[in-house]
Amino acid sequence: MADPLKIGIAGLGTVGASTIRLLDRRANALAASCGRGVTVTAVSARSRTRDRGLPMERFRWFDDPIALARDPGIDVFVELMGGEEGAAHEAVKAALDAGKPVVTANKALLARHGVDLARRAEKAGVALNFEAAVAGGVPIIKTLREALIGNNIDRVYGILNGTCNYILTKMEAEGLSFDACLKEAQRLGYAEADPTFDIGGFDTAHKLALLTSLAFGTQVNAEAIHVEGIERITTEDLLAADELGYRVKLLGVATRSEAGVEQRVHPTMVPKSTPIAQVDGVTNAVAIDADAVPELTLVGPGAGGEATASAVVGDIADIARGQAGAPFGRKTGDLEPLPAAAMQAHKGGYYVRLSVADRPGAAAGIATRMAERGISLESIVQKHRGGKVYGGDDPSKVAGAVPVILITYATTEADIRGAVDAMVSDGYIVETPQLIRIERE
Amino acid sequence: MADPLKIGIAGLGTVGASTIRLLDRRANALAASCGRGVTVTAVSARSRTRDRGLPMERFRWFDDPIALARDPGIDVFVELMGGEEGAAHEAVKAALDAGKPVVTANKALLARHGVDLARRAEKAGVALNFEAAVAGGVPIIKTLREALIGNNIDRVYGILNGTCNYILTKMEAEGLSFDACLKEAQRLGYAEADPTFDIGGFDTAHKLALLTSLAFGTQVNAEAIHVEGIERITTEDLLAADELGYRVKLLGVATRSEAGVEQRVHPTMVPKSTPIAQVDGVTNAVAIDADAVPELTLVGPGAGGEATASAVVGDIADIARGQAGAPFGRKTGDLEPLPAAAMQAHKGGYYVRLSVADRPGAAAGIATRMAERGISLESIVQKHRGGKVYGGDDPSKVAGAVPVILITYATTEADIRGAVDAMVSDGYIVETPQLIRIERE
The missing domain is CATH 3.30.70.260 (ACT domain)
Structure with a gap:
């Protein structure tokens, strides 16, 4: 058996700590599946002393994630810090430029710098995997990048933000106002103190930008997305939708037609009979219309430390097995500029x-x-x-x-x-x- | 770019012909994704003269699929003949023993000889891929084998046979008897003239045996499955289920507990609120309970030439990219004997x-x-x-x-x-x- 793959993790919040736990728990299965062990050897985070419920002394500690990214002692750099600029961006660039595969859950970073980072990965001949960046534990990236390669895809759409879906589901079920449901979501930890990023549709837009690129073979272009949030949805709208045979969901939708590629995020009425209409609470769902597979829907937990960590571990295992497909499914030079259709x-x-x-x-x-x-x-x-x-x-x-x-x-x-x-x-x-x-x- | 990957296909029914068409239609995307072209160079089928709506003269013809499997002119052997013994079995063995990766849609073959064939693939260091064998265009094999490797799985269950689901859906929707709905399914081509294999649950059992192995890391053991079909379901049962908040589906279910692994196929009442209860007609669905991803459900077309061919093409693309994971997720020597729980x-x-x-x-x-x-x-x-x-x-x-x-x-x-x-x-x-x-x- 080959030497264990040595992992460095930057960012030890819920997802980082869960990733360490899953790698421990599944050590034997991972070795059996990958033909080599996988072991975390070094970490970096903001606080060295915070109690994460994990024995930390077995890891080499780095105050600087960029130094960790470049460290010759690690084979794979896992970025779980978040943020589209700053340390996360610099560290991912440093790892790729040092010839190390990268796994990240950072949709904001990829939505903004995805093509540049993919180019660096390509130049180094290493993987840049980001299953965890979209829909948490739902393997939508792998499905688009690998499983559906035999298909021309016409549309990909989904419920990509659990906060919004929780609020809409609760407004509908209990007849409560948007503001009341947002407060409840905040109390339960489903929404941030400043919820704009989620309820305004921007988080969904970042995720959609990645799905669009994979579905259509186009350059990532989050700027071209038409974004509306759920703030203006009222209980009257939900009642009317119900009477008319619809439910209201915040969807990210990307379609391709002769007019170009349309990317939009907005509250949407979907017929009750569709699988996506039946997705409640913090669950995510993605539906794909492909020519050979007319409708494929994946439904599962879109957030949470363990579900997101499951995606991170899957990405690490692919690297351990030697898989290194192009981050967006083809060489960056083959990604077409996005022909944005006017809203x-x-x-x-x-x-x-x-x-x-x-x-x-x-x-x-x-x-x-x-x-x-x-x-x-x-x-x-x-x-x-x-x-x-x-x-x-x-x-x-x-x-x-x-x-x-x-x-x-x-x-x-x-x-x-x-x-x-x-x-x-x-x-x-x-x-x-x-x-x-x-x-x- | 590397030389094109040369494919030999044995079996040119609906799935075989669709596979050729998808490989043509997606030639550029495949080359971009895999870093090399993929080209069908040789075929074998029962009738050389049958019109398949495809120009056949570009392919070398083999009367004997086993000769095709061994032919030095092909890099990958694709088996789409069907049947658990005979030519399909011999040809797949011949290809693997000649060191060629194999792609197959043949669940019966794998349910019976899966471990032996995986051992041959392992010895040769080549892939044995079978995404098309379970749930057609739904990427459940890749999801279990790769994406969920970070999870301990407790249960996998699903609607794996479109014929049964069509009949149950129609009985429920129209209040018609089992016999009447079976006749309609036969008229529409959803059921065979001899429907025993589908409605008796045996097709579902073959598929379940493969999912069980992948989910739990156990040897494929279809013999241990408790199988009941849908023949005895009446409209009265469906009405009663509806009143009580359930729907009746033919499920394949595999669970793991201290008592061992339980594998069963039978008509099942599922609460209406579950995603699986809402799957109608010939659509397939698979749900997985995993420890990090508590419930993941994949829904899509489980049969049909193009949907199944999509899975075949995905498997071929993985081989073209150099991926060659273990067929059942780990080396055959690491697959545990199935500790069958008594029904x-x-x-x-x-x-x-x-x-x-x-x-x-x-x-x-x-x-x-x-x-x-x-x-x-x-x-x-x-x-x-x-x-x-x-x-x-x-x-x-x-x-x-x-x-x-x-x-x-x-x-x-x-x-x-x-x-x-x-x-x-x-x-x-x-x-x-x-x-x-x-x-x-």
């Missing part, structure tokens, strides 16, 4: 919730604005006339207003936005309209 | 449907027999007294009988069988009792 050209159905002034001509005015843009309606629901409007952003404005919900057939983003803007200009609409895109199977 | 020791809840003679003392007699064995009941449903009994196997016997449905808390197979046998001996039961095991999350 205004997006085609699909829309849910539109309007607070309409309760006066003559309003309904006709709305219908006219839709017709002008050639938008057909699949359903119109007008609720409790003159009653209470749930979730309005300014209750003082909506006294006497009538909530109207429209579901459109496929139209374009430009047309629906144009029609709704015209209605607002006409003065019929007394609240900021709510638009939610519909994603069909 | 009588199985613990779980049961659904019991009885046709009870409508006479004094029957209910007390049944309750006594359950109590004697220490079996607690979660629910008891007694339906339309004296009415028609659906799904009875002998209508003449059940006039005046009362259908009674019991759901038990966890008990053992030995106890529930003992209790039901005693009831039958007591003379209260007028039809063969129906027992369906319950699988909880």
Whole structure:
């Protein structure tokens, strides 16, 4: 049997500590699977003295993760510090430039510097693995990079952020407001004190950028993603979705068509019958439409120390077995520049919730604005006339207003936005309209 | 770039022809991913003249698949003939013994000869890949063999046969009998003229045997599997399941406990809320309970030429990249003999449907027999007294009988069988009792 593979880990938070524990627990199985042992020999973290529930004296300690990354005593550098710049970035570059394979869970780093880092890995002929960066314990990177290589992929989409899915699930199940559910998520540790990164859709966008590259063979381009968060979703929207046969999920969606590659993150109505609609709480799910495998869905834990560590260990094992596929599935020179499709050209159905002034001509005015843009309606629901409007952003404005919900057939983003803007200009609409895109199977 | 990898394919049915088409369609992506081209150079099939919608003159033709397997002009042998003995078996052995990696979709062959073939692959230092053998386009083999290596796995279970799932889904949705739905499945090409292999659970058992080995690091042992088919499921069972919050699926289930490894294939009641309960039609699904990844579910097309060919192409690409992990995740010498747990020791809840003679003392007699064995009941449903009994196997016997449905808390197979046998001996039961095991999350 070959010498054990010597691992250096930078970052000993929940994921780092869990990685050490899994490597211990599965030492025999790893050796049997990889034909060589895997052993952590050196670590780096912010605090040397913090109690991690692990005997630390068996590891060489580095105050500086960059020094660890370059250390000749390690064979693989595992980056679990996080952050798209600074120490994590420098350390990963240092490891690759020193010819060491890298495993990282850092989606922000890869979303920003993925192609450059892949180029460095390629130059050194080493692996840059990042299964843990997307959907935690769900092996979506390996599936796209290896298993589905026989397929042209048309679409990849998923629930990639457990915080958002937890909040939406709880709002729906208990009829509570967004703010109340966010507070509960924070109390349970599912949301950060500053939750913007999760609820604003930015975390999902970073993950989507990586999936897009792998699915379509394009350069990672997170800048091109249209991002909306879940802050404006109300319980009224969730109730209406339920009545109409949908559920609302924050999705990251990437599609390829003649218009180019569309990447978007936003609250989305999905038909209840789809596997993705049935994913609740902090669970993640990714669905792939491929030409030979028409719909493949992977569902599992998207976060948590152990689930994420499972992905890290899988990546380490691939390196121990000698696997070193290209980080984004092909040489960086073969990755095409992303032909970004304009969001205004997006085609699909829309849910539109309007607070309409309760006066003559309003309904006709709305219908006219839709017709002008050639938008057909699949359903119109007008609720409790003159009653209470749930979730309005300014209750003082909506006294006497009538909530109207429209579901459109496929139209374009430009047309629906144009029609709704015209209605607002006409003065019929007394609240900021709510638009939610519909994603069909 | 290295020389193209030369592929020989034996078996040109739907999957074989689709494999050739996918390799053509994705030639550039494959070369980019693998660092070398992949090209089919030789084929073998029963009929040389059959029109497969493909130009065949570019391939060298072999009447004898074993000669193809040994041919020095090919680098990889792809076996898509099927059959657990005969030509497929001989050809795969010949290829491995000649030092050629093998890709196969043949679950029957692997369920019977898996360990021997893995040993030959190991001796030659080549790959034996079989992603296509289980759940078609769903990458469950790669997930167990590589992605989840950091986990101890406690259970793997799934819907592995599209024919059975189609029939059960249709019976449930349309209230049609098993026989009617089987005929429809045959008409649509989802079931064979002789459907025994599918509906009897044997196909599921072959696939389960492979998953068990990969999940638990044990030798493949299909002989140890307890197998029941779906032939005795009635619409009454499906209706009762629905009312009680369950759906009925033919599952393959493998669990590991102190008692050993339990492998079983049978109709199973699963709570409606589980992802696996929501899988309809010919779709397959596999769920894995692992210690770091508590529940991971993969859902996708389990059959069909293109979906299965996608798995074959993924396996070929892994070989082209130089990956050659052990077929069952570790060296054959490290695979433990399967410590088979006795089916009588199985613990779980049961659904019991009885046709009870409508006479004094029957209910007390049944309750006594359950109590004697220490079996607690979660629910008891007694339906339309004296009415028609659906799904009875002998209508003449059940006039005046009362259908009674019991759901038990966890008990053992030995106890529930003992209790039901005693009831039958007591003379209260007028039809063969129906027992369906319950699988909880």
